[in-house]
Amino acid sequence: MKAVIQRVKNSSVEVDGEKISVIDKGIMALIGICIDDTEEDIDKLVKKIINLKLFQDEQERFWKKSVKDLDYDILCVSQFTLYAVTKKGTKPDFHLAMKTEDANKFYNKFLDKLRQAYKPEKIKDGKFGAMMNVFLVNEGPVTIIIDTKV
Template sequence: MKAIIQRVLSASVTVDNQIVSSIGKGILVFAAVAPDDTPKDVELLANKILKLKVWDSPSDGGRWKMSAMDMDYQVLLVSQFTLLAKTKKGSKPDFHGACPPALAADIYTSLLDKTRALYAGEKGLAQEDAMTRVQDGVFGAMMQVALVNDGPVTFELSTPEKSETVTSNKGGKKEKSEGEGKGDTGGNVISNSD
């Protein structure tokens, strides 16, 4: 899975001239499903969405200490298969890296359900309250997404951690995790696959 997470003051989704969801302070998540995504990817991304520290602490001003869930803020989850487009060749995006729509809908729904369940479980909320805290767009629809980015603060996340092949000094190859040797990524994977 690949996601773009933006800290927002507000965000909304409109379909056919009707606002279908809107949030105040929180995070807007654009998520794309790859063909090889598994339930483990869903769980990893749901946890990251809710626990990524993108706000300063209101008590001591400490930087990057609070998550959307810590702050009791909302999440707006929007499906966006175009995040998996390949653009290296030519000027037309190639979407073969995205999951077929029927399977992607099931996996996206699992991500939405898992994110709501985790929020409800961590905060002791009823399911209907979790649905208010974690909202979504309309899978597969043409959507207009409005947002006021706060900062701006934007992160790109990918699961699972992709491997890249690195050639050693002796011409041999080894597999290397993306974050290896590049400093602390804080568990966030910045995808270099495009």
């Protein structure tokens, strides 16, 4: 699995002109699922997302607090394009991304485990497979790329 994690002041997802998810301070995570991902990858990514120290502490020291420590929100958006292969030519190839039906089940399992590991009401998501508009105010900016295979 891959994730692009962004520390945000706020973020939202819109589908067909309607806001379907909104968070305040926290993390916006683009989630990519590979054809050979397993439940072990889910567990690694869940642990990393909720415990990654991206925030300041009370003394304003950087990299001291996690989203979990501060009771912040998490917005996840499925993003198969994280597995684009661009070695040949100019057209991206997505053969490494898990197929839609399997990826949908896998993504929902990821969200379930994330909600179990943190607070269900703090976890928001987009709409799997939909064309979405994702809005965010990246704080810092802080953007971290996670690959469970590396």
